Amino acid sequence: MTMRHTISILVNDQPGVLQRVSGLFGRRGFNIESITVGQSEEVGLSRMVIVTLGDEHTLEQIEKQLYKLIDVIKVINLGSKPMVGRELALIKVKAETSERPEILGVVDTFRASVVDIGSNSLIVQVIGDSSKIDAMIELLTPYGIRELSRTGVTAMTRGNA
Template identity: 65%
Template sequence: MRHILSVLVNNQPRVLARVASLVGQRNFNIESISVGESEEPGLSRMVIVTNGDKHTMEQVSKQLHKLIDVIKVQNLSADSVVERELLLVKVGASPASRTEISGIVEPFRASIVDVGPSSLMVQATGERSKLDAMIELLRPYGIKEIARTGVTALARGMSRQKAISS
């Protein structure tokens, strides 16, 4: 089962490494991890996407709480969440195919952010499935490079918050 963990941590060196190591020691593959400043000065929010059963994820949450720099762990999987990912994709594009590619990215609310002599760079945000669908439509033009941020997520305003503070 897919799980999204939101982990509020002190913004200190090596915290990311300790959190990732702890999850890896439990034999979980991290599908994605994103980290950035939070609403509180000095704190960062990590959003970790992984797979595992409910019992094991509870154990991972308990172990995360034991880390000194972890302030709060929230399993967003049980809540109604807003999740997004940022995608940059560089596509082969001759001047003749640019209008066609533009027509593909427009319904995805994506935008062309760079134009080169033989390529376009497209920026898109959304759920993973939406971005995957756009990539598949762009594939015939020749994808040169892809960069993805991984999932970032927050519980919706009316979600029940299952957060445990340490």
């Protein structure tokens, strides 16, 4: 059964590591739905969070292949544990003066925020899980989305794990 998997990969912070990891996915025919990369808690190591689709066998193959890469230190299937996952989106919406109160109502409902106001547009920042971002985009679409920039999911296990 195809499911969405969130994988955390601890890697050496070296040039080309991102290319090798994403290349592995491409060569094996695994699609990357989203990828985020940044510093980790350890100097010299970066953390990649990748969201991909596949069954349990596919996930097992991905993990085995990742461990074959020299710069991969640790692979964690976050979906198998309680986790916190977040995404950020910046959405530039066409917003004439008459429409702004209605748009601001949507923004407040989603606990989002307006981070820029133009003469006929607003930039809305929304943070949450992917379904929250999707819902916000859907509600703002009728007003006219001029531009959309969305991060991938970043995640970690809950509690002491």
